[in-house]
Amino acid sequence: MNSTKYIFVTGGVTSSLGKGIISASLAKLLQARGYNVTIQKFDPYINVDPGTLNPYEHGECFVTDDGAETDLDLGHYERFLNVPTSQANNVTTGRIYQSVINKERKGDYLGKTVQIIPHITDEIKRRMKLLGKTGEFDVIITEIGGTIGDIESLPYIETVRQLKWELGQDALVIHLTLVPFLAAAGELKTKPTQHSVKMMLENGVQPDVLVLRTEHPLSDEIRKKVALFCNVKPTSVIESIDVPTIYDVPIKMCEEKLDETVLEKLNLPLKNKPELSAWKKFLSTLKNPKYEVNIALVGKYVELHDAYKSISESLLHAGVANKAKVNIHWIHSEPLNDKNIEEKLKNMNGVLVAPGFGHRGIEGKLTAVKYARENNIPFLGICLGMQCAVIEFARNVLNLEGAHSTEMSRRTPFPVIDLMEEQKDVLDMGGTMRLGSYPCRLREGSNASKAYKSLDIKERHRHRYEFNNKFLKDFENAGMIGTGVNPNTSLIEIVEIPSHKWFVGVQFHPEYKSTVLNPHPIFVEFINASLKK
Numbered sequence: 001m002n003s004t005k006y007i008f009v010t011g012g013v014t015s016s017l018g019k020g021i022i023s024a025s026l027a028k029l030l031q032a033r034g035y036n037v038t039i040q041k042f043d044p045y046i047n048v049d050p051g052t053l054n055p056y057e058h059g060e061c062f063v064t065d066d067g068a069e070t071d072l073d074l075g076h077y078e079r080f081l082n083v084p085t086s087q088a089n090n091v092t093t094g095r096i097y098q099s100v101i102n103k104e105r106k107g108d109y110l111g112k113t114v115q116i117i118p119h120i121t122d123e124i125k126r127r128m129k130l131l132g133k134t135g136e137f138d139v140i141i142t143e144i145g146g147t148i149g150d151i152e153s154l155p156y157i158e159t160v161r162q163l164k165w166e167l168g169q170d171a172l173v174i175h176l177t178l179v180p181f182l183a184a185a186g187e188l189k190t191k192p193t194q195h196s197v198k199m200m201l202e203n204g205v206q207p208d209v210l211v212l213r214t215e216h217p218l219s220d221e222i223r224k225k226v227a228l229f230c231n232v233k234p235t236s237v238i239e240s241i242d243v244p245t246i247y248d249v250p251i252k253m254c255e256e257k258l259d260e261t262v263l264e265k266l267n268l269p270l271k272n273k274p275e276l277s278a279w280k281k282f283l284s285t286l287k288n289p290k291y292e293v294n295i296a297l298v299g300k301y302v303e304l305h306d307a308y309k310s311i312s313e314s315l316l317h318a319g320v321a322n323k324a325k326v327n328i329h330w331i332h333s334e335p336l337n338d339k340n341i342e343e344k345l346k347n348m349n350g351v352l353v354a355p356g357f358g359h360r361g362i363e364g365k366l367t368a369v370k371y372a373r374e375n376n377i378p379f380l381g382i383c384l385g386m387q388c389a390v391i392e393f394a395r396n397v398l399n400l401e402g403a404h405s406t407e408m409s410r411r412t413p414f415p416v417i418d419l420m421e422e423q424k425d426v427l428d429m430g431g432t433m434r435l436g437s438y439p440c441r442l443r444e445g446s447n448a449s450k451a452y453k454s455l456d457i458k459e460r461h462r463h464r465y466e467f468n469n470k471f472l473k474d475f476e477n478a479g480m481i482g483t484g485v486n487p488n489t490s491l492i493e494i495v496e497i498p499s500h501k502w503f504v505g506v507q508f509h510p511e512y513k514s515t516v517l518n519p520h521p522i523f524v525e526f527i528n529a530s531l532k533k
């Protein structure tokens, strides 16, 4: 193939229509036809990356192998496509401006007035084409965050206009809108879509394909009407009806021929029919589970499920691998105490303590760990959850009163979790944690090695604090052992209690690497152990 093709996905009418899922589904279909595809997301906010954002603002922060802190949609891209993304796959307005301002300070603009057009749009354009330049991909799908009409997304839409003009047949715009159902009138309404496309046109961009999110099937009449008002063919009006799981969307989009429409418009051969047999098998197991398992997800952001997106998806993947439906019980850690813990956790088959930062809700997490440890309930602690397992063990088994992480208590007499040496001089908050993929060596015979069926693994990280190795001997003598260690730094990556049914704490984030076709072994074994309880 000679040139990389570019597909831009924009959204109108409201946010949360599922642009990320549509992009990932289209990418999946093209991949299943034999194309090399990647997806990138351009986010219009001013933060340089979402790493410093509170999860209540923007949901989970997803981390790539190369240590980028990114939007949670990148997690969907990886889970659907089963290929890793990187730093280049997520760009924000903050990063664009940062580059332009740095260039201006260096004098690169030779005294010219620096403006949104062309300087900001040129930088957006450069970044949009970056992955295409690698020659690795046949098709690059670019999702533009936000909704058409937002002031913040204007420079991106303007860049799409310029690129469409430059690239001609090699570029295409998909616009996603909502077709609301008015119960009183008993009708689906197309006006918001017409307005949304008008707004795109005001900005000089004619969408090539419209994807209409709807609760009810679209009649031919509606498709024709939208086509007529929005200058597209009726076959380019694609229905995106609500489905029980996001993993149904590629199948729906295939039925709607979104992939065929797109390939024809880009002048690309259809190649083979999409190879989706493994995907369909996953869906069929998901919908016909043999077993059921109750998992407590203990965290402090549980009101917002998006804050734990990769974890809940990983649990679902692992459930399918075990032919089980996983019922996630979202348990807020703040109100947990010795009095109510039994009530909250007694019917659980497994307990997962989530990652997190700061003091809020920490004592409740420790209470949950204690209950799982003492009652032999399968336990998985992730990052802060692993650190909680260490603190709880120090306090209640080693009797180190007041043991803590120095993140929560600077002056604890027993800093069993402490700031990493390399973090001690860090002042900036953005992008400065221990981020991305690091190697880990597993102890033979451990739960971890049984799960991975290997002794050398690589996992992604996002933390500043670590297990304090000064205490390692005491822990191991009392029955909590380090079963995963960074071979270069001796940093403890995994702790386990071998006398317990299944008790594993991991300093890294296995949830970032679980995909539909490759459920993560740690989650698979956690669910397996929970099913036995």
Ligand code: GLN
Residues within 6 Å of the ligand: 354, 355, 356, 357, 358, 382, 383, 384, 385, 407, 462, 463, 464, 465, 466
């Ligand atoms: N706050 C802890 C640390 O920085 C854990 C971070 C996390 O759970 N991602 O080490």
